[in-house]
Amino acid sequence: xxxxxxxxxxxxxxxxxxxxxxxxxxxxxxxxxxxxxxxxxxxxxxxxxxxxxxxxxxxxxxxxxxxxxxxxxxxxxxxxxxxxxxxxxxxxxxxxxxxxxxxxxxxxxxxxxxxxxxxxxxxxxxxxxxxxxxxxxxxxxxxxxxxxxxxxxxxxxxxxxxxxxxxxxxxxxxxxxxxxxxxxxxxxxxxxxxxxxxxxxxxxxxxxxxxxxxxxxxxxxxxxxxxxxxxxxxxxxxxxxxxxxxxxxxxxxx
Amino acid sequence: xxxxxxxxxxxxxxxxxxxxxxxxxxxxxxxxxxxxxxxxxxxxxxxxxxxxxxxxxxxxxxxxxxxxxxxxxxxxxxxxxxxxxxxxxxxxxxxxxxxxxxxxxxxxxxxxxxxxxxxxxxxxxxxxxxxxxxxxxxxxxxxxxxxxxxxxxxxxxxxxxxxxxxxxxxxxxxxxxxxxxxxxxxxxxxxxxxxxxxxxxxxxxxxxxxxxxxxxxxxxxxxxxxxxxxxxxxxxxxxxxxxxxxxxxxxxxx
Numbered sequence: 269x270x271x272x273x274x275x276x277x278x279x280x281x282x283x284x285x286x287x288x289x290x291x292x293x294x295x296x297x298x299x300x301x302x303x304x305x306x307x308x309x310x311x312x313x314x315x316x317x318x319x320x321x322x323x324x325x326x327x328x329x330x331x332x333x334x335x336x337x338x339x340x341x342x343x344x345x346x347x348x349x350x351x352x353x354x355x356x357x358x359x360x361x362x363x364x365x366x367x368x369x370x371x372x373x374x375x376x377x378x379x380x381x382x383x384x385x386x387x388x389x390x391x392x393x394x395x396x397x398x399x400x401x402x403x404x405x406x407x408x409x410x411x412x413x414x415x416x417x418x419x420x421x422x423x424x425x426x427x428x429x430x431x432x433x434x435x436x437x438x439x440x441x442x443x444x445x446x447x448x449x450x451x452x453x454x455x456x457x458x459x460x461x462x463x464x465x466x467x468x469x470x471x472x473x474x475x476x477x478x479x480x481x482x483x484x485x486x487x488x489x490x491x492x493x494x495x496x497x498x499x500x501x502x503x504x505x506x507x508x509x510x511x512x513x514x515x516x517x518x519x520x521x522x
Numbered sequence: 523x524x525x526x527x528x529x530x531x532x533x534x535x536x537x538x539x540x541x542x543x544x545x546x547x548x549x550x551x552x553x554x555x556x557x558x559x560x561x562x563x564x565x566x567x568x569x570x571x572x573x574x575x576x577x578x579x580x581x582x583x584x585x586x587x588x589x590x591x592x593x594x595x596x597x598x599x600x601x602x603x604x605x606x607x608x609x610x611x612x613x614x615x616x617x618x619x620x621x622x623x624x625x626x627x628x629x630x631x632x633x634x635x636x637x638x639x640x641x642x643x644x645x646x647x648x649x650x651x652x653x654x655x656x657x658x659x660x661x662x663x664x665x666x667x668x669x670x671x672x673x674x675x676x677x678x679x680x681x682x683x684x685x686x687x688x689x690x691x692x693x694x695x696x697x698x699x700x701x702x703x704x705x706x707x708x709x710x711x712x713x714x715x716x717x718x719x720x721x722x723x724x725x726x727x728x729x730x731x732x733x734x735x736x737x738x739x740x741x742x743x744x745x746x747x748x749x750x751x752x753x754x755x756x757x758x759x760x761x762x763x764x765x766x767x768x769x770x771x772x773x774x775x776x
Contacts, residue, residue, distance in 0.1 A: 271645070274642040274643055281635075282631075286630070296578055338602065339567070349622055349624070350626050350627060353622065353684075354643060355592075355594060356592050356593075356618065357615060357643035357773050358612055358613055358643075358645060359612065359643055409546075453677070494548065519596075521594065
């Protein structure tokens with residue numbers, strides 16, 4: 269456990285000192301400022317625009333940071349051969365995967381926390397006091413980011429190319445937001461091989477719609493009934509992808 | 523009990539024993555399978571406490587042999603034991619300190635931060651880490667550089683740091699891949715002195731090089747690798763009679 273924490277802390281510090289991380293963070297701040305301008309122009313519902321634009325841009329930049337760091341961390345470490353100095357230590361390889369994942373997640377969540385704090389402050393300064401829905405949105409986005417980070421880590425272990433890992437991870441993110449539509453399509457398909465292929469795809473890709481809290485608002489489902497289901501789903505999905513990554517990495521020659 | 527078993531395993535005469543080791547790289551490209559032989563039928567024994575050099579031309583299989591010992595690659599056939607322990611066994615990697623060819627570190631960390639990290643991964647007691655790092659830094663004359671970032675390090679200092687991480691957990695076996703590669707004459711001389719000091723402390727040193735003059739000066743025995751095969755093991759007494767370079771050239775030109 270101490271050694272997993274050592275890798276996790278090392279990854280966190282590595283990411284925090286990475287300039288790309290700062291650039292994305294500063295860019296997000298600029299986007300939130302832009303949203304302030306838009307809110308002035310928005311007329312009827314400036315607060316809603318500020319709220320939505322801020323939440324969307326925070327999630328978008330957190331996604332960029334998560335995918336970029338998850339994909340590049342392992343691939344670059346293999347290419348630069350710095351991974352040798354970790355893998356020749358007396359640790360099981362899954363420690364490395366879990367340490368890297370938790371370190372990446374910690375750094376992405378930290379950046380999200382800072383961005384949310386800034387966004388929240390801006391909303392408060394504009395005279396709007398976000399209710400508990402804001403907190404629910406934060407939890408939902410954080411869970412989505414945790415899932416996509418696990419997926420990106422899997423691709424970085426599976427693939428030898430950073431570009432293909434990035435493309436696959438972005439594809440999963442997009443497809444994950446259309447799970448219901450994919451499931452609907454399978455019902456309409458008559459060609460059985462295609463139907464079953466798409467059905468498999470439906471089960472393999474994460475259903476990120478579970479984490480769109482706003483979609484559940486209109487259904488009257490209580491947050492406290494919805495959230496445990498979403499958390500269990502996220503933990504199970506991450507667990508499966510961590511296991512798959514560990515199994516693949518165990519057999520990987522570097 | 524474990525300590526006694528550990529000491530017994532170190533007291534075994536063979537530090538490294540390689541039996542009929544073969545490594546064939548298989549790479550698939552556009553449906554076609556390409557195979558390359560890394561090493562074939564390699565049998566070799568390194569005695570505890572000796573300095574053993576592995577020499578060969580570029581691509582002769584030196585790095586492949588080292589990676590197979592460390593479990594970074596998996597053998598196609600044959601077996602390896604380190605102090606009587608069948609490899610790859612990650613739990614036994616604490617017995618080995620490894621210096622990679624062209625070591626590379628994340629440039630944003632300081633030397634001390636990295637050594638603390640590698641010490642933790644090696645399972646060292648936290649309380650012992652600062653003292654041990656101080657000792658190693660003193661041995662390698664790098665005390666003034668310990669709090670500097672790696673980005674400020676010269677190539678020679680990077681090499682020292684890489685050696686420091688291999689020594690920090692005090693392993694009985696040191697595996698150095700191209701120990702003096704890219705070092706200036708002063709650096710080469712310091713490395714030579716270091717290897718002698720390690721031998722005096724009872725360590726076994728196994729290193730690869732294509733600089734025959736260096737191998738000749740420090741080694742007790744030398745293995746000549748050519749085309750993935752061990753063509754000859756030369757004793758110190760042999761090259762005291764005849765030049766090692768001449769022996770090497772006659773073997774690779776056969």
